[in-house]
Amino acid sequence: MPRSLTVHAFAKINLDLLVLGLRPDGYHELRTTFQSIALADKLTFTPTRGPFHIECDDPAFPTDHSNLIWKAAVQVLAMARRRDPPFGVTVRVEKNIPMQAGLGGGSSNGAAALRALCALWKVKPTPEQLQHAAARLGADVPYFLEGGTALGFHRGDVLFPLDDIARAWVVVVVPDFGVSTKDAFEWWDQDNKTRGRDRRVRLDGQDRSNDLLRVVAKRRPIVSKLVRALNKEGASHASLSGSGSAVFGLFSKRSTAQAAARKLAGPRTFVTPTLTRRACRALAAK
Secondary structure, eight states, rough: OSEEEEEEEEEEEEEEEEEEEEOTTTSSEEEEEEEEEEEEEEEEEEEEEEEEEEEEEESSSOTTTSSSSHHHHHHHHHHOOOSSEEEEEEEEEEOEEEEESOOOOHHHHHHHHHHHHHHHOOOOOOOOHHHHHHHOOOOOOOOOOOOOOEEEEEEETTEEEOOOOOOEEEEEEOSEEEOOOHHHHHHHHHHTTTTOOGGGGOOOSOOOBBBHHHHHHHHOOOHHHHHEEEEEEOOEEEEEOOOSSEEEEEESSHHHHHHHHHHTTTEEEEEEEEEOHHHHHHTTTT
């Protein structure tokens, strides 16, 4: 067993996100295009004597059994047909992906933990078993096992890999508040009760909007202001990522992206490149 194992869990943006309606199970039917970016958390798994333990440099980060890293450990043991609780590993998280920002940090941590703990505990699941374990952790988690550019249907958990988009530089701006996924979809439900819109007509793949942008910006106007500012600075596309609160803009050149970031300078403004699927695999192993 290695003394420790360090991996990186990359963030994502949603190039588009269409909410097609409410499912019978209470979740929402989605169509979204995921895109991974190089902004990443660093997770170090160290074998220890004693209970499973999570540490983080961000005091707001949950370190108990509600964390997807912990839940991933339970899933790995289940794949090994073990019923004992997680034991003998300390996970140190260097948190770089802001929480409640729509960047997928929690889900990415869960996917990274599945792979790392399988390696540490010498569990060798089939690809199908690993995908099923990821889906049990959350709708976005299966995507983070692959990365790159991918189309997600249903809850976002049915994936179709796409050709990677041309490399772009991404300016990510995270306001000083978070938006929970639960709140964002409840706002969508409230605002669409009387609209009666059928979103299925927008499955032609040409739309690059986020249906949650309008409902989030209605409650948090700074979101739409940031989108307009990124467009003004030359972004080829700017929108809300997931349910927010992060807003992003795509730029073809690093220098242009950096100039835009300086205009929008804040404590949580990032410039980072997009990642191909192959680059995600390489990053996850570092």
